[in-house]
Amino acid sequence: xxxxxxxxKRFRRIAAVDNVSMTLDAGDSVALWGPNGAGKSTLIRCxxxxxxxxxxxxxxxxxxxxxxxxxxxxxxxxxxxxGFYDDLVVGEAIRHxxxxxxxxxxxxxxxxxRVGLPGQLAKRVRDLxxxxxxxxxxxxxxxxDPPILVLDEVTASLDACGREEFMSFLGQLSGxxxxxxxxxxxxxxIAALAKRVAVMESGRLTAVMDVASFASSHGVGxxxxxxxxxxxxxxxxxxxxxxxFEPRLNGVGIIVPVRTDQKAxxxxxxxxxxxxxxxxxxxxxxxxxxxxxxxxxT
Amino acid sequence: MQxxxxxxxPLSRPPHTLVTVAWIGVxxxxxxxGTRWFTLYTLAFAALGLGVSFVSASGSGGSGLSGFGRxxxxxxxxxxxxxxxxxxxxxAASIASDRERGMLAYLLAQPVTPVELLxxxxxxxxxxxxxxxxxxxxxxAMVVGFKGGALNASSIAWLAGxxxxxxxxxxxxxxxxxxxxxxxxxxxxxxxxxxxVLVFGTxxxxxxxxxxxxxxxxxxxxxSLINPLQVFKMWSLHAIDSTLDVLGPAALYAVEEHGESLHxxxxxxxxxxxxxxxxxxxxLFSRKGVS
Numbered sequence: 104x105x106x107x108x109x110x111x112k113r114f115r116r117i118a119a120v121d122n123v124s125m126t127l128d129a130g131d132s133v134a135l136w137g138p139n140g141a142g143k144s145t146l147i148r149c150x151x152x153x154x155x156x157x158x159x160x161x162x163x164x165x166x167x168x169x170x171x172x173x174x175x176x177x178x179x180x181x182x183x184x185x186g187f188y189d190d191l192v193v194g195e196a197i198r199h200x201x202x203x204x205x206x207x208x209x210x211x212x213x214x215x216x217r218v219g220l221p222g223q224l225a226k227r228v229r230d231l232x233x234x235x236x237x238x239x240x241x242x243x244x245x246x247x248d249p250p251i252l253v254l255d256e257v258t259a260s261l262d263a264c265g266r267e268e269f270m271s272f273l274g275q276l277s278g279x280x281x282x283x284x285x286x287x288x289x290x291x292x293i294a295a296l297a298k299r300v301a302v303m304e305s306g307r308l309t310a311v312m313d314v315a316s317f318a319s320s321h322g323v324g325x326x327x328x329x330x331x332x333x334x335x336x337x338x339x340x341x342x343x344x345x346x347x348f349e350p351r352l353n354g355v356g357i358i359v360p361v362r363t364d365q366k367a368x369x370x371x372x373x374x375x376x377x378x379x380x381x382x383x384x385x386x387x388x389x390x391x392x393x394x395x396x397x398x399x400x401t
Numbered sequence: 402m403q404x405x406x407x408x409x410x411p412l413s414r415p416p417h418t419l420v421t422v423a424w425i426g427v428x429x430x431x432x433x434x435g436t437r438w439f440t441l442y443t444l445a446f447a448a449l450g451l452g453v454s455f456v457s458a459s460g461s462g463g464s465g466l467s468g469f470g471r472x473x474x475x476x477x478x479x480x481x482x483x484x485x486x487x488x489x490x491x492x493a494a495s496i497a498s499d500r501e502r503g504m505l506a507y508l509l510a511q512p513v514t515p516v517e518l519l520x521x522x523x524x525x526x527x528x529x530x531x532x533x534x535x536x537x538x539x540x541x542a543m544v545v546g547f548k549g550g551a552l553n554a555s556s557i558a559w560l561a562g563x564x565x566x567x568x569x570x571x572x573x574x575x576x577x578x579x580x581x582x583x584x585x586x587x588x589x590x591x592x593x594x595x596x597x598v599l600v601f602g603t604x605x606x607x608x609x610x611x612x613x614x615x616x617x618x619x620x621x622x623x624x625s626l627i628n629p630l631q632v633f634k635m636w637s638l639h640a641i642d643s644t645l646d647v648l649g650p651a652a653l654y655a656v657e658e659h660g661e662s663l664h665x666x667x668x669x670x671x672x673x674x675x676x677x678x679x680x681x682x683x684x685l686f687s688r689k690g691v692s
Binding site: 148151152153154155171172173175176178180182184185186187188190199200202203204205 | 414415416420421424425428432435499502503504505506507509510511512513514517688691
C-alpha cells in the first residue's frame with residue numbers, strides 16, 4: 104500500500120529525513136515514534152508530496168512525487184492543527200473538500216454523525232473547539248473512505264478530554280482494514296492504534312518493531328481493562344490521570360497501560376477515591392494485539 | 402458505530418484538473434467577495450469613478466462624446482492607480498496568507514496539485530476583480546448617460562477590457578510575490594513597493610534616463626513598453642481616441658511608425674505581463690511547495 108525507499112529530505116545541510124525505507128501493507132498500522140525533530144512530520148509531508156525529497160515513495164501504486172494527485176486521492180490526512188476556511192460553515196467545508204476529492208454528492212449528515220459531530224452542520228468553523236475541529240478534519244479525511252489514513256500528532260493540541268474522545272474514534276477506525284500511518288510521542292496512543300512502531304531519531308529510522316516489543320522496551324508491560332459504571336468514568340479518568348497513568352476510554356470501560364509490577368495500582372487508586380470498579384481484566388502485551396477492546400471496532 | 406472501508410475506493414481517480422481549478426476558483430471568489438479589503442477597494446473605485454464621471458460630465462456642457470472622452474481620460478488615471486494596487490495586493494495575499502495559517506499544507510495534502518491550486522486562486526480572484534471593475538465603470542457609464550451624454554459603449558468596453566487585462570497582469574505578479582515570500586506581511590509590503598515603482602518610479606527613471614543617456618525616441622518608446630501601466634495608458638488612449646497626442650513625442654512616433662499594429666504590440670506586451678509572472682509562479686510553486 105505504501106512503499107518508501109531511500110527517502111531523504113534535507114533543509115540546507117541538515118537531513119530532516121535520512122535514507123528512510125519502509126513498507127506498509129494493506130491494513131497495516133504503523134506509528135512513527137521519536138522525539139521532537141526526529142523527522143516524523145517531515146516524513147509524512149514527503150509522503151503527501153508537500154516536500155520535494157530524494158528517494159521513492161509509492162502510494163497505492165502511484166509515485167508520490169510524479170503522480171502526487173493520484174497518490175493523495177488514496178490518503179485521508181489529519182494534521183496536528185488544522186488551518187481551515189474559518190468563515191465557512193461546517194457543511195460547506197465538508198462539501199468543498201468532497202468536491203476536491205471528486206465526490207459529487209456528500210452525505211454530510213452521515214459524515215458528521217460518523218465522527219460524533221451531529222447537529223454542527225450550520226456552525227462556523229471558527230466557532231468550533233480544537234477537538235471539534237480535529238473531528239471535522241477527521242470527517243474530511245474519511246470522505247470517500249480512502250484506504251489510507253495519515254495522522255500527524257493529531258492529539259497534540261487537544262486537552263485530556265478531547266484527546267480521549269478523539270482516540271476513541273480513531274480506535275474504532277483502526278483494525279477495520281484501513282492502512283494507518285501516524286506520528287505520535289504518546290505511548291498510550293501507540294499502544295491503542297499501532298501494530299508496528301517505526302522509531303526515528305535525527306531523521307533516521309533506527310528500528311521497526313511490533314507494538315509489544317516497543318511497549319516492553321518503554322516500560323509498559325500490560326493493560327488493565329476496568330469495567331466502571333458510565334456515570335463515574337469521567338471522574339475515574341481524572342483520578343487516574345492525576346495518579347500518573349495515561350488512561351483511555353474505549354467505549355465499554357477504561358484501558359490503563361501499566362508496568363508489569365503496577366497492575367493493581369489503578370484499582371487501588373480508584374478504591375481510595377471511592378470509585379466502584381465492577382470488574383477488571385489484565386491484558387498482557389502478548390495478547391494485546393488480538394484483544395478486541397484495544398484494537399477492534401466496538 | 403460501524404466503520405466500513407472500501408479498499409477499491411472510487412477515490413483512486415481524482416477529479417480532472419479543470420474541475421479542481423473551477424472548484425478552487427469558486428471558493429476563492431466567495432472568499433474574496435466576503436473580505437473587507439475587497440469591499441473597500443470596490444467601494445473606493447466606484448466612488449472615485451463616480452466622482453470623476455460626475456465632474457467630467459458636468460463640465461461637458463451636454464457634449465456627450467467629448468464628455469465621455471474627458472471622463473475616460475480621468476478614469477484611465479483612476480484605473481492606473483487603483484486597479485494595480487487592488488490586483489497586486491490580492492495576489493500577494495493569496496498564497497502567503499494560506500501558508501502562514503497552515504491552510505496551504507492542508508490544501509496541498511488533498512488530491513490537488515500546486516498548479517491547480519494556484520490557477521484556481523488566480524481564476525477566482527480574476528473574476529472578483531472583473532466584478533469590481535465592471536461595477537465601478539458601469540456606475541460611471543450610468544452617470545455619463547444620466548447627465549445626457551451620448552454614451553460611447555465601445556469606449557467603456559475598451560476601458561473595462563483593458564483594465565481587466567491590466568488587473569490580470571498585476572494579479573499574476575502579486576501571486577508570484579506570494580509564492581516566493583514566506584510571510585503575508587512581507588508579500589503585501591513587496592506588492593505595495595512594486596506598485597509604487599510601476600506608478601511613479603518608472604516614469605521618473607525614464608525621464609532621468611532620457612536626459613542622462615540622450616535616448617532616441619524609439620528607445621524611449623521601447624522602454625515605456627516595459628511598464629504594463631504605460632502600456633495600458635497608451636493602449637486605452639489609442640483605442641478610445643485613435644491618437645496619442647496627449648502623451649508626447651514618443652507616443653506620436655509610435656502612431657506614425659506602427660499605426661494600427663500598435664494594438665498588436667500593446668496586446669503582446671500585456672499578454673507577456675499576464676503569462677510570464679503566472680507561469681513563473683506556477684513553476685516556482687510546484688518546485689517549492691509549502692516549504
